[in-house]
Amino acid sequence: MVDVPTAPAGLALPAQELQIRAQLLGQGGPLAASMRAVEAREWRSAGWLTTCWLWVQCLVVVRGFRNATTVADYVEAVARFIGWAEEAGLDFRQLTISELDGWQRWLYTRRRLSASSRRQALMAVRSLYSYLDSRGEGTDVTKGYKGPKRVTTQAKKYSTVQLKALFAVVHEGDSELIVQRDRAMLLLLLAAGLRREEISTLRVDQLDLVSDRKGQVHVFGKGAKERTVPIVGPVVRELVKWLEARSRIEELHTDAVFVNLSRSGDKGAGLGVKGVENTVKRTARRAGLGSWGVHRFRVTFATMLYDDGTDIERIRVLMGHESIETTRRYLAVSSRMNRHSLKAHRQHAALGTVPDDLPLWAQDIERKRDGSGILPPR
Known part of the structure; x- marks a missing residue:
């Protein structure tokens, strides 16, 4: 204390x-x-x-x-x-x-x-x-006051190449214990889409690991909202390994899942938000990434779910979003969203041209189309 x-x-x-x-x-x-x-x-x-x-x-x-x-x-x-x-x-x-x-x-x-x-x-x-x-202690002068316009920027995610680079350098930690902690933490950020505050305050009793392959994370998020996120695969195994290693730390004096292992700080205490950010920053620099962020794991989690066919409402619940519009903003950078584009033949119809790589007989058919993609009646 x-x-x-x-x-x-x-x-x-x-x-x-x-x-x-x-x-x-x-x-x-x-x-x-x-x-x-x-x-x-x-x-x-x-x-x-x-x-x-x-x-x-x-x-x-x-x-x-x-x-x-x-x-x-x-x-x-x-x-x-x-x-x-x-x-x-x-x-x-x-x-x-x-x-x-x-x-x-x-x-x-x-x-x-x-x-x-x-x-x-x-x-x-x-x-x-x-x-x-x-409380009747003053007038709310800000009521109805219009502040600066909200600037909406596009969400950013990690690509598969960037993720591979991140996890490839995790083993370069100062000790095996730090490597185990960082690997489990980064994988949990990706597999559960937690906010930085949620993972920094995560307690051991919020993890329900029923086996080394399947489990759940009980999360207390923004606005006193509680949600449960299922986790499967490697992240569960990494958490089991980390919790076993964590139990052997002599200086441990917290129930936080991820703890400070640096002798220069309060060793054995909860890692804290700054510690989570520094871990991501340190790993990203080792991986040679030009830009990074804790929040990008959360965006990546959402977009991967969407690309795998999960419906938006379910993603909203797993993310702990109050508004589904926030979820939609995350999904705008998903591969599934970016598969939709205006077909080339529509553009050629507007230009009055045909693709150069088509055989002559196909080019002749394209020239006869009326622009709607439909051939005129014989």
């Missing part, structure tokens, strides 16, 4: 909320780090530190946010927002639309944030004001 700092001056939380604070800080991870940074800073706004803790506890306890990284990102964005308001001499509880515009301009001109990053920052601030409004 991580040491919990004494409550700072100005923090006025009831006993139960102080206990929740201790639990969240004691768990460590990105959210604990963000809240420690908030507590270490001197704020001019009276009561802000207490409000911040109550808002965070509402997200985690009441609304059921299981994604600690998302809440941590929200905290950091809102802390910057409150800092901006204090520097501008503004009361964040009585902000106007024009002042909110000023904050967005500040993000663009001073912090050089992209439209996507400014939109994410607005989502975090909107969450805070929604909380205050629901």
